[in-house]
Amino acid sequence: MPMSSYVRSIRSRIGHDLLLLPGVTAVIRNQDRFLLARQRDTGMWSLVGGGLEPGEDPREAIEREVREELGVTPRILRVVGAYGEPALQTVLPNGDEVGYVTTAYECELPDGALVLEHEELIQVAWFTRAEAQDLPRHDWIDRVLADAAS
Template identity: 40%
Template sequence: MPVPDFVLELRRRIGHDLLPLVGVTGVVLDDGGRVLLHQRTDDGRWCTPGGILEPGEQPARAVVREVWEETGVKAEVERLVSVVSAEPFTYPNGDRVQMLDLAFRCRAVGGSPGPVGDESLDARWFAPDDLPEMPPRILERIRHARENRVEPYFVL
């Protein structure tokens, strides 16, 4: 995945120090309740679409943009489903980050899933009981999006 220019500029100033970032995740459901996933080009894993919030960008607009850029599906945000801070992570080059993830439940309103650009090898719909292997944090976001709750999930 390409590193946003603003992150590269920050890294020039802070080196490998811990950098807090805000990420957005789209849990996109179709009318049949299937979940939209894409297969990442960097590690080949299946996951929900998402990315880093750009400076000045609104989170709901960012998630719609990310879903389109990674899957070719047009989405509409329905609600915020979770606000969760991940544990700090160190990349192989030594860069340290800690992501605050805002996950949104979205519904598909157009487009067709498939590989788009250089971020996805594939994109397709999966039945909730037939999801590929994914990290627990992604499965948790999907579970929260499928729950009938008004308030977002967060950790106290």
């Protein structure tokens, strides 16, 4: 995923050291199925989302991220939870260490076709929680999906 100018400016000062970043995650469901996205950089399945821009409201950020990645503007229903754990910390291919703290929002999509953003995503598909267990996925989404289902 492209690096924002804000993160680039911080990286120029701290190098590859750990950088904690705020993010947003969209939990998009249709009854017992959840929309998961397969990421181009890792091939792993996850939830749609991304980082906040400086001064951006988290609700605006989730709308922007879903619009950028799926081509539609979601309707935000509720906050599912906030997550920041070792599973959300990683070392990127360029050596940058990053940890995310993300707020997950349950969202609905309007009727109509999705327009997949191909720079970051390979595909999207609907899965039950049980079906998601068989996918190569980021483990932290299990907790988010469980919280959304309760």
